[in-house]
Amino acid sequence: VADVYPLAPLQEGLLFHHLLADGGEDTYVMPTVLEFDSRERLDAFTDALQQVVDRHDTFRTGIVWEGLREPVQVVWRNAQLPVVELELDPCGAEPVEQLLAAGGLSMDLGRAPLLGLHVVAAPGNRWLVLLRIHHLVQDHTTLELLLREVRAVLAGRAAELPEPVPFRAFVGQARAGLDSGKHETFFANLLGDVTEPTAPYGLVDARGDGLDSIQARRDLALDLEARLREVAQKLGASPATVMHVAWARVLAAVSGRDDVVFGTVLFGRMNAGAGSEVPGPFMNTLPVRLRVDETTVVAAVAAMRGQLAGLVEHEYAPLALAQQASGVPGDTPLFTSLLNYRHNVVLSRGIADVSDGIGVVFARERTNYALTMAVDDDGEGLGLTVDAVAPVDADAVAALMDTATESLVVALEEALAGGEDRLLSGVAVLGAAERRRLLVEWNDTA
Structure with missing residues (x-):
């Protein structure tokens, strides 16, 4: 464990809705299916994404609440990006539908990182990847920041990225308004x-x-x-x-x-x-x-x-x-x-860039x-x-x-x-x- 601190007010609301879902299908898991033209390009993307996860405490965070007076977010020192390899059923539904069904929409909130990949080889020498990110750790701007940093890593400019700011600084500011x-x-x-x-x-x-x-x-x-x-x-x-x-x-x-x-x-x-x-x-x-x-x-x-x-x-x-x-x-x-x-920015344009x-x-x-x-x-x-x-x-x-x-x-x-x-x-x-x-x-x- 690298750090422990309370949830921001918005995160408390998201956690509440997750608990209402009884750990089942979660409205706040955002699924995106990407297509790669080679396994080499997919592996490079995965490595770059892991480096971005390593940089930011937000992406190395899990949520813990059972047995505690109030929920907390626990930042892990190391959080390995989960990559699950799948195989398509040749007699099954369309590849994207199979991938979405296999990945599902539920996540273990206590385990970091709250994002992951499901990978499958598709016809035509293509590779399909389901990228799932929970809203407890991201919004639109976060996704843009993530993609921008992945792009920098792939271009060999990782050393030029700015020093990350801890998310805990924002949490303290957001919670301060609750007491006034x-x-x-x-x-x-x-x-x-x-x-x-x-x-x-x-x-x-x-x-x-x-x-x-x-x-x-x-x-x-x-x-x-x-x-x-x-x-x-x-x-x-x-x-x-x-x-x-x-x-x-x-x-x-x-x-x-x-x-x-x-x-x-x-x-x-x-x-x-x-x-x-x-x-x-x-x-x-x-x-x-x-x-x-x-x-x-x-x-x-x-x-x-x-x-x-x-x-x-x-x-x-x-x-x-x-x-x-x-x-x-x-x-x-x-x-x-x-x-x-x-x-x-339109998501497809951001990914394509x-x-x-x-x-x-x-x-x-x-x-x-x-x-x-x-x-x-x-x-x-x-x-x-x-x-x-x-x-x-x-x-x-x-x-x-x-x-x-x-x-x-x-x-x-x-x-x-x-x-x-x-x-x-x-x-x-x-x-x-x-x-x-x-x-x-x-x-x-x-």
């Missing part, structure tokens, strides 16, 4: 009079594993994307703020509520200082709230901008604390939908939320990705968000031009096709 009472006050003011969950389509299960979710994607029209950025700039807000307001309008429609609460994903490194370059789980999910029925579109953007700015000051607060500050019963989730506005001859053949994030809306912003366009569990139609939700975004931008443009500042509840969510399906096709009794 500021988190409780903020969320009590925000959520104290919320007594019912915001459940799109009536779905109140927030303990799923995401395996049965259906994904749909669509891109916003380039003209709409440009107009959205323009109105956001004129209002002194970000495109992310405007998209949060659009999602609130959609949720009001599909949940039958005028006062909506949903989760938003925080980067988690805004107040991290030196921790901004530390591998580990910094991203967090916290609630935002908007009253759709009594707020104009301009006021809604201003309110959301202020609320998101306030959340940054509480980005290390556990979601359970926010839930307890509300009036929603403890056994009922505060919300079951999530919006994630992402600026991150590591070395020639490496590609991504499968990458899928999963959450325990019934409905998630991801907005991907690459600086040139905006894409919508919806993950929804049955019976929700993911394509229909994407269409609602597309229509609501355009309607919201039109309303904001009119208000900025001196016209009426319309109520947010008046922003349309049904396009022409959806309206015809609802009013005509579904009412065709013949």
